[in-house]
Amino acid sequence: MKNFQQNLQKLEAADTQVLGVSMDSWFSNKAFADQIGVTFPLLSDWGGKITREYGVYKDEYQAPRRVNFLIGKDGKIMEEQVDKDAIDPTKIVDACQRPKMKQ
Amino acid sequence: MKRNLSGLLAGLLLAGAFATTTPAFAQTNKEGSSMPKVGDTAPDFALKYSDGKDLKEVKLSDYRGKKNVVLAFYVFAFTGG
Numbered sequence: 416m417k418n419f420q421q422n423l424q425k426l427e428a429a430d431t432q433v434l435g436v437s438m439d440s441w442f443s444n445k446a447f448a449d450q451i452g453v454t455f456p457l458l459s460d461w462g463g464k465i466t467r468e469y470g471v472y473k474d475e476y477q478a479p480r481r482v483n484f485l486i487g488k489d490g491k492i493m494e495e496q497v498d499k500d501a502i503d504p505t506k507i508v509d510a511c512q513r514p515k516m517k518q
Numbered sequence: 519m520k521r522n523l524s525g526l527l528a529g530l531l532l533a534g535a536f537a538t539t540t541p542a543f544a545q546t547n548k549e550g551s552s553m554p555k556v557g558d559t560a561p562d563f564a565l566k567y568s569d570g571k572d573l574k575e576v577k578l579s580d581y582r583g584k585k586n587v588v589l590a591f592y593v594f595a596f597t598g599g
Contacts, residue, residue: 432581434590436589436592439595444595456567456574457567459565470553478593479591479592479593481591483590484554484587484588485588486578486581492556492558
């Protein structure tokens with residue numbers, strides 16, 4: 416999540432809202448956000464309903480996998496990054512800065 | 519009869535192969551198959567977070583027509599990435 420925080424200005428400049436999601440409680444997520452200095456919302460999917468709807472629940476973790484979805488203003492998914500690829504936000508930042516994403 | 523026997527043998531071999539490969543294969547399928555694809559409409563949601571004082575609700579549909587959204591799933595709080 417720190418990686419997104421470091422790129423937050425670029426993302427916001429490209430009209431993009433970052434939302435973290437985990438199955439932690441909102442209490443844990445707030446403490447986590449404070450600890451690592453994240454200013455965007457870390458949402459609590461307590462019980463994992465949304466995690467399962469997005470198909471990212473991993474039995475082995477009993478939690479979500481590391482996955483990024485970039486969703487356009489039309490509500491459609493533009494990019495997906497899974498596991499290790501999801502750590503580096505560069506591709507998401509580049510995608511947001513493409514002219515069509517700004518419209 | 520001979521044909522039946524070879525059929526049985528092939529069946530047994532196949533069963534053996536599945537017994538060793540199925541768990542990993544099934545797991546990958548199960549975890550990967552239900553992810554929405556690029557171009558699909560992202561499922562809407564309403565989730566909460568704490569801003570330190572209040573619980574606030576965020577809906578994906580709030581951003582429709584206004585902003586792009588990066589939805590970043592992570593495994594656990596207090597872990598890297």
